[in-house]
Amino acid sequence: MKKISILVVDDMEAHRRRLERILKQEPDMECIGAASNGYEAVSLATQINPDIILMDIEMEHQSAGIQAAKQIHESLPHIKMIMLTVHKDDNIVFASFQSGIVDYLTKDASPFEITEAVREAYNDVSPIRPIVADKIRNEFQRLKKTEQSLMYVLQIISDLTKSELQILSLLCEGKTRREIAEIRSVEHDTIKKQISSLLKKFNAESTRQMVNGINDLKIFEIIKKIK
Incomplete structure (x- = not known):
């Protein structure tokens, strides 16, 4: 043998x-x-x-x-x-x-x-070992959750004004409110109000939470590829 x-x-x-x-x-x-x-x-x-x-x-x-x-x-x-x-x-x-x-x-x-x-x-x-099966199940759940989050965020973004979309993009690039105000040549308070409006639309408690969620989903990378 x-x-x-x-x-x-x-x-x-x-x-x-x-x-x-x-x-x-x-x-x-x-x-x-x-x-x-x-x-x-x-x-x-x-x-x-x-x-x-x-x-x-x-x-x-x-x-x-x-x-x-x-x-x-x-x-x-x-x-x-x-x-x-x-x-x-x-x-x-x-x-x-x-x-x-x-x-x-x-x-x-x-x-x-x-x-x-x-x-x-x-x-x-x-x-398929139990250790691997568990990881596969968790990955499918993560992908499903990500897909649902992606569709939710894209729906919100599709309803944003051009000004709001630009501000959101700059926030996701790491720009501060003051830097965004300078780039857009507007008052700091104007940017502050627009960011507050964005937080409400995304139901986010903070700018960091909103930006992290969008960057995790690579939203603006997707938008750039579409364009």
Whole structure:
């Protein structure tokens, strides 16, 4: 029976040795190589062409594993990669899957979880882990909320006067009320009244809250692209 060939990638020798010991206990698996950084991982993957790569993320730099996985996936897409890391941050998880990996485990995973993940990856049946599923659900909820907020804000902006829109744009660029008054060649009190009117229309308690909300949605970037 053909054994599943595995490349282990981790900058800490103790972690590499642990994985090698775990894999050695499995009759259908063999560790055919070990790398301590992303550069070695890419080079070794090309040379030995493993079935599976167990990849750490943070090695010679914070996203070394992600960059290595991306390079390997581009040149050797048939190799299945599993991230085995301490990181649980949403952005890192999503960036990892964008690089071409098929599974994501934390380093406190049991030997059984690790070996099962290897078999599942080899057989193209890698599951969506609870940690990943939760992040996907949260991201969909965030996107839905952002979409609703975007439509709400765009509706308000479409009803603004040309003067109000310019003032709002200048506020979002970080300009102060006094600077806006100078740019528009009007009295400071006039700008103050117009900003108060904007706050009411956006139902915002402060200028900062209004500006942060609009900048988070990248409203004026969207408007510039439309124009």
